[in-house]
Amino acid sequence: MYIVTGGAGFIGSAMVWKLNKMGIDDILVVDNLSTSEKWNNLVGLKYQDYLHRDQFLKFILEGDDPFETEAVIHMGACSSTTELDADFLMENNYRYTQYVCRFCLGHNARFINASSAATYGNGEFGFDDDETAIGRLRPLNMYGYSKQLFDLWARDAGVLDQIVCLKFFNVFGPNEYHKDDMKSVICKAHAQILETGKLKLFKSYRKEYPHGGQKRDFVYIKDCVDIMAWFLEHRGTGGIFNVGTGNARTWNDLANAVFSAMNREPEIEYIPMSEAIRDKYQYFTQANMDKLKAAGCAVEMTSLEDGAKDYVQNYLDRDDRYLRSR
Template sequence: MHIVTGGAGFIGSAMVWQLNRMGVDDILVVDNLSTSEKWKNLVGLKYSDYLHRDEFHKYLVREHDPFRTDAIIHMGACSSTTELDADFLMENNYRYTQLVCRFCLNHGARFVNASSAATYGDGRLGFSDDHAGLRALRPLNMYGYSKQLFDLWALESGILDHIASLKFFNVYGPNEYHKGDMKSVICKAYKQIGETGKMKLFKSYRPDYPHGGQKRDFVYVKDCVDLMWWLLEHPDVGGVFNVGTGQARPWVDLANAVFAAMDKTPDIGFIEMPEAIRDKYQYFTQADMTKLRAAGYDKPFTSLEEGAADYVKNYLATDDIHLTS
C-alpha cells in the first residue's frame, strides 16, 4: 500500500492523482479534513481508505505495520509561512515527520518527504542542496525552521541518504483552491484579472531590481508529482533535493503569462509592499538542480508560460477545476 499524508491537500492530492495515472489505487489517504474545502480534491480520485491524521499517529507508534506499507509520501504538515505557533510547528512538522520516517525505515518502506525552499532563508548562502551546507542555512520563519530541523535530524542520524526530502520552491497548479492566502500568485492573478482586467505586483525597494523584477523559481505541481513517482521507482536515490525548474523568472513574466493564457492585454500596476515584510522579502530564488540531474532524473520541467496556460485554460477557466483520474 502507498500512504499519502496530507493526501487531500495541494501536492498530496496531486500525488494521489499521479499514482492513479500510474495504475496505483491501493492508497491510504491521511489528512485532517475538518471544515475545510480540501475534501473536494479527493472527488474523482481512487484510493482504498481514508484515515484521520490523529488515528494514523496511533499506528505509527506501534511495532507492527497493518498497512503492508510500500511507501509513504509525507506531504502532511502545516505549510503556512506565517504560522506563529512555534510549538504547533515543532510537533506537526518536525516530531510528526520523525515518527513517519522511523516507521518507514523500521518496515522497509520508501519515505518521500516534503521539505521546503524556505529553509534557504534570505538566499545569501545560495540554493545548493548539497548536504555539506545544510547546517549553515538560516530560515527566516518558523515554518522554514521546522523543515530545516527534520533535514538536520536525518543528516545527524545518518539516514538522509536512505530517504528523499524535497525542497519545493514556488509550486503552483490545480488543487490549491482551498489554501486561502497561501494560494499561488497565478491562482490569485486569474481572479484579479478576471474581476478588474488588471494585475497588481509589489514595488521593488532595491535599485538592482525594477518593479516586478523580483524573481522566483516557479514550478508546476504536475512536475513535482512526476519527480516523486520517479523517486518511488528509484528507491536507491536518497538525500535532500531541490524541486524547481532551475530558472528564476520575474513576477512580471508570471503576470504576462496569465494575461496571455486568458487572451487579455497585459495591464500591470505596482503597489507598496507592506512594511512588515519588506525586510524579510526574498528578491531572488532559484533551485540548483545539479544534484537531482546527477542522480539520474532527466525529465524537463514545464516552462512558466506552458504551465500557466495549462493551469488557466484547463482548470481555472473550467467547471472541472480539480485533478481527477
C-alpha cells in the same frame, strides 16, 4: 499500500492523481479535513481508505504495520509561512515527520518527505541542495525552520541516504484552491484579472530590482509529482534534492504569462509592500537542479508560460478545476 499524508492537500492530492495515472489505487489518504474545502481535491480520485492524521500517528507509534506499507509520501504539514505558533510547527512539522520516518525505516518502506525552499532563507548561502551545508542556512520564518530541523535530524541520524527530502520551490497548479492566502500568485491573478481586468504586484524596495522584477523559481505541480514518481521507482537514490526549474523568472514574466493564457493585454499595477514583510521578503530564488539531474532523473520541467497556459485554460477557466482520475 501507498500512504500519502496530506493526501487531501495541494501536492498530496496531486500525488494521489499521479499514482492513479500509474495504475495504483491501493492508497491510504491521511489528512485533517476538518471544515476546510480540501475534501474537493479527493473527489474523482481512486484510493482505498482515509485516516485522520492523529489516528495514523497512533497506528505507527504502536510499532506494527497494519498497512503493509510500500511507501509513505509525506506531504502532510502546516505550510503557512506566516504561522506564528512555533510549538505547533515543532510538533506538526518536525516531530511528526520524525515518527513517520522511523516507521518507514523500521518497515523497509520508501519515505519521501516534503522539505522546502524556505529553508534557504534570503539565499545568502545560495540554493544548492548540499547536505553538508544544511546547518549554515538561516530560514526567515518558523515554517522554514521546522523543515530545516528535520533535514538536520535526518543528516545527523545518518539516514539521509535511505530517504528522500524534496525542497519544493514556488509550486503552482490545480488543487491549491483551499489554500487561501497561500495560493500561488497565478491562481490569485486569474481571479483578480477576471474581476478587475488588471493585476497588482508588489513594488520593489531594492534598486537592483525594478518593480515586478523580483525573481522566483516557479514550478508546475505536474512536474513535482513526476519527480516524486521517479523516486518511487528508484529506491536506491536518497538524499536532499531541490524541486524547481533551475530558471528564476520575474513576477512580471508571471503576470504576462497569465494575461497571455487568458488572451488579454497585460495591465499591471504596482502596490506598496507591507512593512511587516519587507525585511523577510525574498527577492531571488533559483533551484540548483544539478544534483537531481546527476542522480539520473530526466523529468523535463515545464516552462512558466506552458504551465500557466495549461493551468489557466484546462483548469481555472473551467467549471471543474480539479485533477480527476475517475
